[in-house]
């Protein structure tokens with residue numbers, strides 16, 4: 750019987766990786782970490798141009814692009830622009846998202862669409878467009894930022910939780926659809942703090958086994974793991990949550 754071919758884990762040096770929502774917070778941590786891995790980074794942003802320019806400068810980004818991810822034609826143009834300029838894409842990190850807190854009884858159709866248009870629809874179309882481009886070289890790595898809220902139910906975030914649970918299922922379904930050339934995995938952060946934490950986040954930190962919130966760098970570590978992994982690791986999720994999701 751012939752041996753199946755084994756694809757070795759790869760270095761990110763010289764790999765072209767797009768990070769959506771890369772201007773600030775977790776996206777910025779991922780972009781900076783990728784730069785340390787010597788990847789060629791493309792920073793995407795929506796509204797935060799100044800912060801995106803700053804992040805791009807700090808990580809020596811090869812590209813900086815704006816797109817409103819609510820809008821599928823803008824997503825298509827984003828990837829067409831990358832294809833025109835670079836002709837390839839090795840990695841895609843779907844980090845951009847929205848987060849709101851509402852009593853489910855108060856959620857309107859507009860509130861629902863506000864969350865789902867970016868958190869789920871845009872992730873799907875970025876995966877689709879990214880995979881199309883990755884097929885030019887016959888290989889690629891996609892990492893979707895989901896959330897512990899997609900695994901555990903949070904009452905005041907029912908619509909957000911549903912969008913992130915959708916990201917987890919997209920990750921699994923697209924991992925099968927895009928195999929064997931392209932892997933699709935997910936990182937599910939717990940509480941990651943950047944500014945003052947609201948009371949609810951403080952409550953979550955109190956019941957986090959690690960007894961603290963996480964950092965953008967810790968999320969970036971898991972993202973890099975999947976970007977480097979062989980194609981034998983696909984459709985998987987790593988929770989970066991200090992154990993908060995453990996039952």
Ligand SMILES: NC(=O)c1ccc[n+]([C@@H]2O[C@H](COP(=O)([O-])OP(=O)(O)OC[C@H]3O[C@@H](n4cnc5c(N)ncnc54)[C@H](OP(=O)(O)O)[C@@H]3O)[C@@H](O)[C@H]2O)c1
Pocket residue numbers: 769770771772773774775776793794795796797798801816817818819843844845846847848867894895896897898937938939940941942
């Ligand atoms: N922070 C946490 O504790 C935590 C917990 C669980 C999961 N996560 C997930 O981890 C990822 C990063 O978290 P974060 O807290 O750093 O995210 P964030 O600050 O809430 O959002 C990241 C970026 O998404 C971009 N974005 C939102 N809507 C957009 C649109 N319509 N078009 C283009 N860009 C858009 C924004 O870019 P601009 O500012 O340029 O507009 C924003 O800076 C997200 O997927 C989040 O759901 C975070």
